[in-house]
Amino acid sequence: MVTDPVPLRAVGPPFRAMDPWGFTTTALLACVLFLFFVSLWNQGFKRRKLPPGPTPLPFIGNILQLDFKNLTATFSQLAEKYGPIYTLYFGTQPVVVLHGYNVTKEALIDQGDVFMERGDVPIFDDFSKGKGVVFSHGERWKQIRRFSLMTLRNFGMGKRTIEERVQEEAQCLVEELRKTKGQPTDPTFILGCAPCNVICSILFRDRFKYNDAKFLHLMGLLNEIFQLLSKPWSQFYNFLPAFRAYLPGTHKTIFKNLEEIKHFILERVKEHQKILDPNNPQDYIDCFLSKMLQEKDNPHSEFDLENLKMTGVDLFAAGTETTSSTLRYGLLLILKHPEVQAKIQEEIDRVIGPNRVPSIKDRQDMPYVDAVVHEVQRFSNLSPLNVPHAVNQDIQFQQYVLPKGTTIYPLLFPVLRDSKEFANPEKFDPQHFLDQNGKFKKSDYFMPFSTGKRSCLGEGLARMELFLFFTTILQNFTLKPVGDPNEISMKTNHTGFTNIPPSYQLCFVPH
Ligand code: HEM
Ligand SMILES: *[C@@H]1O[C@H](CO)[C@@H](O)[C@H](O)[C@H]1NC(C)=O
Ligand SMILES: *[C@@H]1O[C@H](CO)[C@@H](O)[C@H](O)[C@H]1NC(C)=O
Numbered sequence: 001m002v003t004d005p006v007p008l009r010a011v012g013p014p015f016r017a018m019d020p021w022g023f024t025t026t027a028l029l030a031c032v033l034f035l036f037f038v039s040l041w042n043q044g045f046k047r048r049k050l051p052p053g054p055t056p057l058p059f060i061g062n063i064l065q066l067d068f069k070n071l072t073a074t075f076s077q078l079a080e081k082y083g084p085i086y087t088l089y090f091g092t093q094p095v096v097v098l099h100g101y102n103v104t105k106e107a108l109i110d111q112g113d114v115f116m117e118r119g120d121v122p123i124f125d126d127f128s129k130g131k132g133v134v135f136s137h138g139e140r141w142k143q144i145r146r147f148s149l150m151t152l153r154n155f156g157m158g159k160r161t162i163e164e165r166v167q168e169e170a171q172c173l174v175e176e177l178r179k180t181k182g183q184p185t186d187p188t189f190i191l192g193c194a195p196c197n198v199i200c201s202i203l204f205r206d207r208f209k210y211n212d213a214k215f216l217h218l219m220g221l222l223n224e225i226f227q228l229l230s231k232p233w234s235q236f237y238n239f240l241p242a243f244r245a246y247l248p249g250t251h252k253t254i255f256k257n258l259e260e261i262k263h264f265i266l267e268r269v270k271e272h273q274k275i276l277d278p279n280n281p282q283d284y285i286d287c288f289l290s291k292m293l294q295e296k297d298n299p300h301s302e303f304d305l306e307n308l309k310m311t312g313v314d315l316f317a318a319g320t321e322t323t324s325s326t327l328r329y330g331l332l333l334i335l336k337h338p339e340v341q342a343k344i345q346e347e348i349d350r351v352i353g354p355n356r357v358p359s360i361k362d363r364q365d366m367p368y369v370d371a372v373v374h375e376v377q378r379f380s381n382l383s384p385l386n387v388p389h390a391v392n393q394d395i396q397f398q399q400y401v402l403p404k405g406t407t408i409y410p411l412l413f414p415v416l417r418d419s420k421e422f423a424n425p426e427k428f429d430p431q432h433f434l435d436q437n438g439k440f441k442k443s444d445y446f447m448p449f450s451t452g453k454r455s456c457l458g459e460g461l462a463r464m465e466l467f468l469f470f471t472t473i474l475q476n477f478t479l480k481p482v483g484d485p486n487e488i489s490m491k492t493n494h495t496g497f498t499n500i501p502p503s504y505q506l507c508f509v510p511h
Contacts, residue, residue: 052087060240061091075099085398094406095119100415100418107410108452114391119407120388121238121387127259133145136307153460160282163360165202166468167358171472172210174476176190184507187331190210200215203315221261222257225258234250258317265309318457322458326377326462327470330372330466337485338485344369345474358475367439370467373466376466381499383497385409391403391405392404415445416446416448422443481506
């Protein structure tokens, strides 16, 4: 049909003169068709080399196949059908899902240098613009992460250690809980203040009173962000960013709140700049400002005001609600299991006694409490889907080829709920982390903070807070349920990107 000479000759005299048989046109058409098929074939080929998965629809991918109210259930069903590594399309973007310990370890640890890049999270990328630490990439991420880890390990933050800051906050927390006079109390607010204050203490060196107006406002902003993030519109924004211009304003509130937190941090930074003594830094901001001075002649330095502000926002956003949700989950689990509470208190009495302030080195003598804290984190499964990763180069992974930039979901809940590693994965049982002799039993499957080079930057801090807060609370109070402990429900309101515990009341009865 294409080579039919009659219409081609009819094109006009100059054409005919150059190419009497229409070969040029034919060749051109063939060329275009050839390129078109090559590109299609290429795409299909690339897709063939990606892991298998459900067939995507044009534009929206597999979105309709996901149950946003119960993503973990959807991800497990897909793993049963396609195996431990499969591909989903969020819109037109392929996402490779890793389901289970073996593939997760193979990617994040064995191939850790390739799988350490951060994947796209549009709702945050649009705000952070690649600054800070949680959503930054490449060299910037490496520099700020290394610096932050050092600082959080007490290098150069003055005389007061991180542990002392947490201990001080634990005592303030107890004072605040005493004011409830053993009456039924919803612990959400008080347990939110403590981790938030720890971050304040690290960033700005001072803590706030639990009724300070500025502090309350800051907490309100953070809370609202987490509430809004669990709304379907936010998931929509993340999964189908191409349509974000048409979405209602939820994300605008999130941006406004983040902007306000950033401004709050900027004010603090300005105060710090006025009195900075680079030889004697007292907190994270001092350390960062000193680093900025050291590198002021380096035009490629990553240590600038924008990165400082954004890293501050990151530490607040990543370090407050996570820890406080885990505390709330923990107290609820202890309420539901009075025998666990009795054993914890026996161990505290034996090792610490009623008068001394608990410290982190008590942990090695307290295998039961250590196991309870691990089990609370395993069971509460705070970040079931992890935070998206990406590969920073083309890589052959098992029998597949993942092109540079492919988004990876290294899921955490299948590892934490593995039935070979944990005898009763769906049950809360501290024995999961104890051996026959009652000694603490470590597990490689314990990865609530993820694992590898991109794992939680605050892991050390969070584990210190959880141990010290739980121990200090139970040293001072007995937890009493308001109703029948058997009727306490663990059901979360939603299972999206974070598992938030249900709200409840309890009594803190002083010893
Ligand atoms: C129980 C408490 C916490 C849990 C369960 C938790 C969990 C996580 C998880 C799952 C990630 C993603 C890791 C990955 O991408 O592989 C993460 C990242 C991160 N967390 Fe935490 N976290 C907690 C507390 C904290 C605290 C207290 C801080 C504050 C210092 C913090 C700061 C961060 C930062 C900055 C990142 C990003 C790391 C990076 O991209 O390099 N987290 N966390
Ligand atoms: C999610 O689905 C699983 C399995 O179908 C079910 O057991 C669980 O109760 C569901 N969770 C929620 C919050 O609906
Ligand atoms: C994981 O790897 C181990 C050791 O190679 C193997 O024994 C086990 O069957 C694997 N588990 C799964 C679920 O593939």
